[in-house]
Amino acid sequence: MSVAYEDIYQLVDGTLDRGLPYVGSHLEKIIGRQIIVTDCSGFIHYPYISLSIKKHIDDSFVTLPSLTKNDYLYSETEKCLYYRILCSDSSAYILVRDLPASQVPLTLTTLKQAKLAVKCYFSQMDQTKKDTVIFEREMYEYLFGQSIANVADILTLGNYRLASDRVYYVDVMAVRDVKSSEQWTAIVSYSREFLKRVAPEAFMVSGPRLAVYILPAGPKAVGIEPYKNALEKNYQVAASFGRGQPHPLYNLRRSCDEARIALNYPHVMGTKAESQYFSDLGIFTPLFSQELEIVKMFCRNTLEPLLSYDTKNESSLLPTLTELVNSNFNLKETAKNLFIHVNTLYYRINRIEQLLRVDLSLMSTRVNLFTVFKSWALLHMSGLWDWSPGLRQNSLKK
Incomplete structure (x- = not known):
């Protein structure tokens, strides 16, 4: 139950050409158990999970244990082996489920020999991530008034092709009780998957404990409560939302300003609302609708x-x-x-x-x-x- 050393480079070539399913399916044949490959947030990269709305977002994530010194952990109760692979500034994880304890040593040997192929896959994703980081920084600075760049130019950095004649609205989410930067990374990843399911045309940018969602306006707005409830339950945090009004793409910052005002309205007014729409601020809606x-x-x-x-x-x-x-x-x-x-x-x-x-x-x-x-x-x-x-x-x- 091992990979011949001459096959290691074959696994790398196959993964570079065909993606993670190549090494994932190869390992499943050798080990004879289900393989799951995730990033550091627990988001599943293998096996592929359809973005069908019928699939719950939680199906795309697994909860990872805390690995400090060792590169692996075997859970007796779950009969699951967690194997960590360091990739640049992050980590990837291979999970082997329904694995008897007696097979852990041989399985670890097999996983170690497949480590290079998995590292190559996630390294390929690094450049895309770097482009995303640049885009998010530019868009975040624009939305928060720290940049005079043209929003259309910024969108090209993220390869977004949004219609200039459509209107969009902004949601701003603030999260409290976040315990670490790793947990915040997981929350951001979770949010991205949520958007893919409910609004494929939408996108998000994030800052310190603050996430901004840009969504196309339509006859039926994306609901906040189901996502908020799932997020708080899964990560043991408290989330607050503010929603701006729809505006043309060139005036996206205005909707962001409105969302920020709506987000803070409950605290200023001494209410307990955790989801606030700018259109529901009473006298402050027409007041802040001005410049x-x-x-x-x-x-x-x-x-x-x-x-x-x-x-x-x-x-x-x-x-x-x-x-x-x-x-x-x-x-x-x-x-x-x-x-x-x-x-x-x-x-x-x-x-x-x-x-x-x-x-x-x-x-x-x-x-x-x-x-x-x-x-x-x-x-x-x-x-x-x-x-x-x-x-x-x-x-x-x-």
Whole structure:
């Protein structure tokens, strides 16, 4: 049950010419057991699994054990041998299932002799991965306002041929409780397979703990909840989603901005929603449908007088107004939270009204201030705030 040494190079040539099925099927004939070959995320490269929507995404992945020092692990309970192959900066794994413990030594010898062929297969994929990394970096920087490149030019880096006359929308996913970079890599790989099944025309880019999905708009939008539930169950993480509105391809960044605002809306408003659509933000939907500079000007014009006064006089009018808004203008609660006497609060309120030229007892004034503070918080948390004078983060924290 071994591969002759002269056959090692034949396995390499066959794998380079015909792909992973060549070495996979060859090993199955010799070992007489099912062979599975995966990448470091547990995604199955052999045997090939159809992308049919009837197949569950979980069928494309296996859970890999943690191998620190040894290159293999045999599970007595599963009767499964896990064999790791180092490939450049990553790893590949060969799994042999239903393997009796007595056959492990001979099987390891066979797998070691097939290692070079498997390494060659994954090395072939490295250049494609490098191209993908360049594309994702460029697209991520474009979507997050760090690049002035043309989106059509960026798409050519990823060999995407999207229709310029179609509209697309963006989903942004933030993931909490990720335990390692390896787990994040697995989550990204899982996400790619999900997209292949539900929207073959879609694609994704990823950053630190943040994934961005670009999907074509149509009569039926891709559902978030089934994917979110599967992701959280499989990886023991918490995921939040924000969805932007459909926009033409050339204005894809606008949909990304909307998705980022929607993603942070539940936190700013103190709700528990984990999936938020930009179209469902109430008054903030039409407000943020305008150019962001208009929303920023709205915040600046309202808050700058207080910020300037506080800076010159080392006072705390802006934090006081922030607390008033957050407590729904409950004076007793505001004074308690600020650790000040209620008379001091009355004095500050009077000074705030003078500087802003408003009457804080009016509902219209309170609604306006509520909108300003929440708009600022949404811009700030979404990474869309770039007002150079700067508002102190703690001053406006919810």
